[in-house]
Amino acid sequence: MEDSDTVDGLPEENMISFLRRETLQLICDILDTDNTWETIAPYMPGIQMRDVDGCRRFASYNQSPTKMLLRIWCSKGYNATHLYQLFAKTKLIRLMRLMRSEVDEKYHCLETKILNPARRFRPNIPPPGSQSASRSKKTETNEASPAPTQSSSSSTNDPLRVAIEGTLPVTYLELLEATNGFAASNVIGKGGYGTVYKGEIKTTGGMVAVKRILAGNDSSAHGSKVEKERLRQSLTELRTLARFRHDNILPIYAYSLEGPEPCLVYQFMANGSLEDRILCRVSDYRITTVKKYLFQKGTTPLTWIQRKEISIGAARGILFLHSFAKTPIIHGDVKTANILLDKHMEPKLGDFGLSRDGQVEAEATEKCPLIASHIKGTLAYLAPEFITSKILTTKLDVYSYGIVLLEIASGQRAYSDSRETRGLVEYCQFNKELAARQNTRLREILIDKRAPPLANEAEELFLETLIEVGLAGAYSDRRLRPSMAQIVEHLCKNTIPVIE
Numbered sequence: 001m002e003d004s005d006t007v008d009g010l011p012e013e014n015m016i017s018f019l020r021r022e023t024l025q026l027i028c029d030i031l032d033t034d035n036t037w038e039t040i041a042p043y044m045p046g047i048q049m050r051d052v053d054g055c056r057r058f059a060s061y062n063q064s065p066t067k068m069l070l071r072i073w074c075s076k077g078y079n080a081t082h083l084y085q086l087f088a089k090t091k092l093i094r095l096m097r098l099m100r101s102e103v104d105e106k107y108h109c110l111e112t113k114i115l116n117p118a119r120r121f122r123p124n125i126p127p128p129g130s131q132s133a134s135r136s137k138k139t140e141t142n143e144a145s146p147a148p149t150q151s152s153s154s155s156t157n158d159p160l161r162v163a164i165e166g167t168l169p170v171t172y173l174e175l176l177e178a179t180n181g182f183a184a185s186n187v188i189g190k191g192g193y194g195t196v197y198k199g200e201i202k203t204t205g206g207m208v209a210v211k212r213i214l215a216g217n218d219s220s221a222h223g224s225k226v227e228k229e230r231l232r233q234s235l236t237e238l239r240t241l242a243r244f245r246h247d248n249i250l251p252i253y254a255y256s257l258e259g260p261e262p263c264l265v266y267q268f269m270a271n272g273s274l275e276d277r278i279l280c281r282v283s284d285y286r287i288t289t290v291k292k293y294l295f296q297k298g299t300t301p302l303t304w305i306q307r308k309e310i311s312i313g314a315a316r317g318i319l320f321l322h323s324f325a326k327t328p329i330i331h332g333d334v335k336t337a338n339i340l341l342d343k344h345m346e347p348k349l350g351d352f353g354l355s356r357d358g359q360v361e362a363e364a365t366e367k368c369p370l371i372a373s374h375i376k377g378t379l380a381y382l383a384p385e386f387i388t389s390k391i392l393t394t395k396l397d398v399y400s401y402g403i404v405l406l407e408i409a410s411g412q413r414a415y416s417d418s419r420e421t422r423g424l425v426e427y428c429q430f431n432k433e434l435a436a437r438q439n440t441r442l443r444e445i446l447i448d449k450r451a452p453p454l455a456n457e458a459e460e461l462f463l464e465t466l467i468e469v470g471l472a473g474a475y476s477d478r479r480l481r482p483s484m485a486q487i488v489e490h491l492c493k494n495t496i497p498v499i500e
């Protein structure tokens with residue numbers, strides 16, 4: 001489609017008038033790559049979830065979604081200076097340089113500010129519709145968006161607003177429509193913080209998972225303060241993740257705070273949780289009673305190739321958390337139930353920060369472990385140093401991930417009352433000693449009995465790697481556990497860590 005065509009009801013005068021054609025093309029080429037445009041959309045005041053879905057649909061017709069996004073934004077009165085400031089906000093300096101000749105010189109110092117964040121400089125670029133704005137289009141004063149590109153002085157006063165910055169707002173009504181009024185038949189899961197519903201955004205047909213955060217039972221002033229703080233922490237974490245996208249991190253699409261209970265909207269993961277897939281379990285929530293009998297035998301067991309790809313993908317997601325920022329983010333609740341699988345079986349780590357203390361994690365390094373004031377985790381996956389002394393380092397996630405690997409290898413649960421050795425690490429260690437005594441292969445004892453037989457030497461080697469890396473990850477002394485970077489390497493290369 002050419003620029004002069006009319007797009008989805010946008011009249012021609014709304015086409016992007018503020019950029020030279022060549023500059024626009026270069027910007028679109030860069031932002032279209034790997035869907036980078038999706039990472040800036042939440043920072044564009046006036047852009048709603050339905051706009052983003054519209055751009056995605058546009059992309060599915062082999063058209064530039066960035067061009068569409070900029071057209072919509074331009075139609076709301078935003079101009080080149082706003083775009084330049086948006087790139088500054090999202091730290092896309094290459095794009096700032098590309099378009100710097102098209103904005104007033106006085107804003108060029110924003111580039112220096114990004115390279116040297118210690119310097120405080122905030123040129124005031126009025127949003128469209130304000131008195132001093134160069135264009136006189138409709139104002140955005142009724143906009144539900146947190147409008148992150150505006151001066152942050154007002155938003156920093158409201159912690160909730162700061163937390164949700166960078167995530168798209170969606171109306172409660174839209175979520176009611178999407179989930180058939182939060183119908184019981186749409187429930188796909190329940191967790192400690194609320195119920196998860198499958199939903200379909202009617203305007204676009206896109207599938208989402210909507211987490212409705214439960215209100216606590218404590219209605220006292222203290223209770224509601226705790227409640228608000230818990231939500232604030234969740235949203236702060238989610239905002240961080242919305243800004244730093246990764247293929248193996250569950251993307252959050254949107255939030256709604258104006259209804260009776262807060263809701264978070266995520267990408268829908270068609271294959272459910274890794275826990276369900278290992279156990280070949282069709283969650284009761286996922287099927288209607290009519291269809292239930294069809295699934296009595298459960299879902300098809302994961303192949304060894306799938307197990308390998310899932311292990312590596314999930315490990316990369318955790319490694320990303322540990323390494324993308326100056327200080328590591330500790331997930332704190334790594335478990336098979338929190339690794340979700342999309343329709344291509346790509347794993348995505350979910351359930352972030354719902355019980356974590358951001359300040360504690362911000363300082364947590366291996367050299368200087370911190371004492372967690374508040375972390376939940378799930379007991380069977382919690383490292384011994386955390387249980388006894390509340391020591392919080394990235395090795396906490398390594399320990400939990402070690403158990404995940406042992407589950408993928410053995411098909412056993414992390415903890416089981418019906419097993420003589422209840423903890424999975426102890427169960428595997430016991431069998432390792434047994435295998436050594438009996439001179440048998442550990443993999444033959446531990447192999448998941450539901451899984452297809454090992455097809456070749458590579459699969460045999462991979463199963464051994466899974467078990468050994470799992471055991472090394474779940475080693476009791478945290479200093480001897482490998483890092484997530486080493487785990488990814490071992491899994492990719494089929495090598496086994498040596499613990500001295």
Ligand SMILES: Nc1ncnc2c1ncn2[C@@H]1O[C@H](COP(=O)(O)OP(=O)(O)OP(=O)(O)O)[C@@H](O)[C@H]1O
Nearest residue numbers: 188189190191192196209266267268269273337351
């Ligand atoms: N994006 C999603 N797509 C598909 N299913 C999901 C999605 N998010 C969650 N679920 C399903 O909902 C279940 C509950 O998720 P939730 O994150 O609320 O709880 P949990 O992780 O099981 O428990 P807790 O929060 O107490 O640790 C998951 O186990 C999964 O089956």
